[in-house]
Amino acid sequence: MAGAPRWIAPALEDGANVLYLQGRWRLPHVPGIAAEIDALRLAGDHCVLDGSRLEELDTAAGFLLLRRLAALGCVSGTVEVRDMADGHARLLTLVRERMATPSVAAPSGRHALLQRLGRATVRLGRILRAQVAFLGEVGLELAALVRRPRLFRFKETVSQFEVVTLDAIPIVALVTFLIGVVFAYLLGVQAQRFGATIFVVDGVGIAICRELSPILVAVIVAGRSGAAFTAQIGSMKVQEETDAIRTLGLSTIQVLVVPRLVAIMAGLPLLVFVGDLAGIAGGILIGAAQLDISPSAFIARLHTVLPMTAFVVGVAKAPVFAAFIALIACRMGLSVARDARSVGEHTTSTVVQSIVWVIVLDAAFAVALQRLGV
Amino acid sequence: METVLEVRDIVTRFHADVVHDGVSFTVQRGEVLALIGGSGTGKSVLLKEMIGLLRPTAGSVRLLGADVWQADEEQMNGLRRRFGMLFQDGALFSSLTVAENIAVPFREHTDLPEALIAPLVGFKLSLVGLDPDTGRKTPAELSGGMRKRVALARALALEPEILFLDEPTSGLDPIGARAFDKLVRALSDSLGLTVFMVTHDLDTLLSIIDRTIALSKGKVIADGPIAEVMKSEHPWIQEYFSARAPHEEGTR
Secondary structure (H helix, E strand, O other), X not given: OOOOOOOEEEEEEOOEEXXXXXXXXXXXXXXXXHHHHHOOOOOOOOEEEEEEEEEEEOHHXXXXXXXXXXXXXXOHHHEEEEOOOHHHHHHHHHHHHHOOOOOOOOOOOOOOXXXXXXXXXXXXXXXXXXXXXXXXXXXXXXXXXXXXXXXOOHHHHHHHHHHHOHHHHHHHHHHHHHHHHHHHHHHHHHHHHOOOOOHHHHHHHHHHHHHHHHHHHHHHHHHHHHHHHHHHHHHHHHOOHHHHHHHOOOOHHHHHHHHHHHHHHHHHHHHHHHHHHHHHHHHHHHHHHHOOOOHHHHHHHHHHHOOHHHHHHHHHHHHHHHHHHHHHHHHHHHOXXXXXXXXXXXXXXXXXXXXXXXXXXXXXXXXXXXXXXX | OOEEEEEEEEEEEEOOEEEEEEEEEEEEOOOEEEEEEOOOOOHHHHXXXXXXXXXXXXXXXXXXXXXXXXXXXXXXXXXXXXXEEEOOOOOOOOOOOHHHHHHHHHHHHOOOOHHXXXXXXXXXXXXXXXXXXXXXXXXXXXXXXXXXXXXXHHHHOOOOOEEEEEOOOOOOOHHHHHHHHHHHHHHHHHHOOEEEEEOOOHHHHHHHOOEEEEEEOOEEEEEEOHHHHHHOOOHHHHXXXXXXXXXXXXXX
C-alpha cells in the first residue's frame, strides 16, 4: 500500500500496539478498509483500538476488524478500546458478542456431469413411481365414487368443464383451421402437378380427423388446462388449502382431482370434434380459393372417402390423452413444495410431461391400430 | 434531535373507502416506535406509503430529508440504501438460498468483492442469532421464526439508518417473539438505529417501545409513550388495553 494509511494508523506506544482508527468506517468504504485490515501486522497479541479519530463505524467494518484481530491472536481479553464514542464502543461489543466462527456460506455449487445424470435418473424413477402410486389412489377414489355416487362434485365438474372446454373452443378452432389451411395448401401444390387436386380432400380429411386434430387439441389443452391445474392446485398447496380440505374430512382427490379429470375427459373429445370441423373448413377454403374444388364438391367427395373409423379413432384417442394430462397436472400440483419457485417448476414440468406423453401415446396408437388393421 | 421521518396529512382512498384521513407524525433519530390500530385501519398501507411502494391519495412523506413522493428514481435508490424493510412473512426470495438472499443487497448496491460478501453474510446471520450454516438452506426449509430472522438480516445488510418492521413478532412463539424484541432493541441501542414497527404484540409495546402511535378510523388518536397512550379516553384504546388487563394482572 503506497502512501499514508487512510483508515488505520498503527503505532507502538510503550511496547503496545495502538491502532488509530480514522475516518468514516461505513459500508461503501469497506473494500479499502478491508485491504488495510488485511495488511495489518501486530507485534504480540495485545492491542489497543483508539477511536479518537473515528467518525463513523458500522457493523460490517467493525466485524472485519475484529475478525482480523482474532486471526492475529487478539481476542476479547487482549483488545482494549480507548477514547471511543459510546455508540462505537457499544457497537464493537455487540459485534464481538454476536460474532460466530465465520463459516463460508457459499451457494451449493455445480455438480459434475455424471452426478447430474445420476440424480436425474433417480428423480425420473421417483416421478414414475409416484405417478403410478397416484394413479392407484385416483383409481380407489373412483371406485369409492361408484359405491357412493353422492361424493361426486357435480357443480365443480361443470365449472371445470366450462373453463377447459367451452373457453378453449376459439383457440382450438383457430389453430386447427390454420393447420387445415396449411395442410391443404401444401398437399394441393403437390397434387396439382399430377392434375389430381381432388385427392387433397382425402388427405385433409383423414389427416385432420385421425392425427392432426387430436394431437393439436391435446397439446393446446396440456398447455392451457394442464398448466392451469398444476398452478391452481400448487398455489392451494402453498396456502395450506389442501391441508384444510383434508382437515375437514374431505379427500383432496375427490375435491380437486376427480372433477378436473372428468371435465377434461369429457371435454377433449368434443374439442377434437370442433378441431375436425375447423380443419376441414380450412381445407374447403383452400380448395375453393386455389384448387377449383367447390365447397359442395369437397363435401361430396369427403362423404365417399373419409371412413368413419378415421373420425372414431381420432375422437377415441382424446379421452386417453385427457386422462394423462389431468393425472400428470394434478399430481404435479399436489407435489408442489411450499414456495413460489416450486409452483413454477412444477407447472413447466406438467406441460413438458403431458406433451411428451401425448406424442408417445399417439405413436403407440398408430402402431397398434396399424397392426390391428383399423 | 434530528427528524428522520415526517408524515404530513396523509390521505388514502381506495375507491369509496377512506383509509387515512389526514395522518401526521414525526419520528426522531434513534427512536423505537410502534404503530398500533385495529385490523383494516391501514397500518401496513401506511408503511408501504412511507417507503415508496404505494402512492397516497394526498399528503407527503419526508424520509431522511427527501420527499419520498417527489424524489426521482436516483434519489429514491439512494434512500433505499439507507432504510431496511422487514415484510410480514419475510418475503425471502424462494429461488435463492438464505445466504444468497442476504447477499442480494450487497451485490446490487455495493462494489464489495465476493471474498468479503461471504464472511459478511455469515456475520449478518450470527448478528440475528442464526447459525452461519443456515445460509446453505433454502427459505422453504426454515421455520417462520427463522424466516423472519433471515429477513431481518437481509434488511440490516446495508447498515440502514431506519428499519421498518411489519408485525415482526406475529406468528412467533412467545420465547421467539421476546428474543426478537431484545435483538431489535439491542441493535437500536448500539447501532443508533431508528425502528418503526407495526405491531399487535402488547409485550413488545410494553418492553422495547419508546413511543406508540395509535391509528383509528383514519386518524391518529394517540401519540406518546405507552403509559400515556394507555391513559387515553378514546374507546378503541380503552378496549384495546382492557382486552388484555385481567390476564396482565394475573401474571404480575
